[in-house]
Amino acid sequence: MTDISTDIQVWFLRHGKTSFDYEHSSYANFIDMLCNGNEKRLLKKHGIKFEMLPDRVELVAYSPALRAVDTAKVLRKKLGVKPMEELELLREVRFDCNIILPQEYISLARSRKDILKRWYDGRNKEESFEDSLARVRKIESFLSERQEKTIILVTHGWFLRLLKLYFVQGNHTPTIDDLLKVKPVPLGHCIRATVARKSRV
Numbered sequence: 118m119t120d121i122s123t124d125i126q127v128w129f130l131r132h133g134k135t136s137f138d139y140e141h142s143s144y145a146n147f148i149d150m151l152c153n154g155n156e157k158r159l160l161k162k163h164g165i166k167f168e169m170l171p172d173r174v175e176l177v178a179y180s181p182a183l184r185a186v187d188t189a190k191v192l193r194k195k196l197g198v199k200p201m202e203e204l205e206l207l208r209e210v211r212f213d214c215n216i217i218l219p220q221e222y223i224s225l226a227r228s229r230k231d232i233l234k235r236w237y238d239g240r241n242k243e244e245s246f247e248d249s250l251a252r253v254r255k256i257e258s259f260l261s262e263r264q265e266k267t268i269i270l271v272t273h274g275w276f277l278r279l280l281k282l283y284f285v286q287g288n289h290t291p292t293i294d295d296l297l298k299v300k301p302v303p304l305g306h307c308i309r310a311t312v313a314r315k316s317r318v
Contacts, residue, residue, distance in 0.1 A: 128269045130307040132188040133163030144222040159187030164305040175265035176200045180207040185271045209273035211243035260312045284310035
C-alpha cells in the first residue's frame, strides 16, 4: 500500500471587492445582495491580497457567482495557473429574504448576529445550517481526492465562517457560540489549511 503525501495546502479565498457597500447599505440593497447577488461583478480595484497566496498554485476552484468567477480569472492571470474548475459547493449560503426584516435592520454589522443565529437555528428556509455543513464535508471529500498539492478555493463571506471552523479550527460540530466567535474574513483575504489526502493502494 502506497501512502501519497497528506500535505495538501488549501487557501480559502473570499472573492475581491464589488460595488456593493457592505458597511453602509440600505435594507433593500442588503437583501438584494444577500439573496440575489450572483451577478455582481468584481471591481478593477479588487483588493485581492496576493501576498497571502502562494506564488505557484496547481488548481483554482471557484463559486459560480460572477464575482467569484471574476476573482478566479484574476488569479489565473496573476499566478499563471491553468487548471480552473467551477464548483457549486463553494457558493454562498442561500438566505431567504425574510432572514432579517426591514424594521429590524440597521446595518450589516448590527444584524450579523441575528442572521447567524437564525441560520444556525433552522430559521433560514433557503438553506439550513446542516445543509451548509454537509457542503463543507463534500468539499473535504473533494479535496481529499485531488492530486494537487496547492489549491485555492474562491468562496464567500458567510460560508467562510463554516470553512474556518471546520478546516482551520478542526471543529466539525460547531455550536452557535463557536459560529458567533468567528471573525469575518475581509474581501480579497484568505485562510489557509492543510487537508489530509486519501490513502491509495
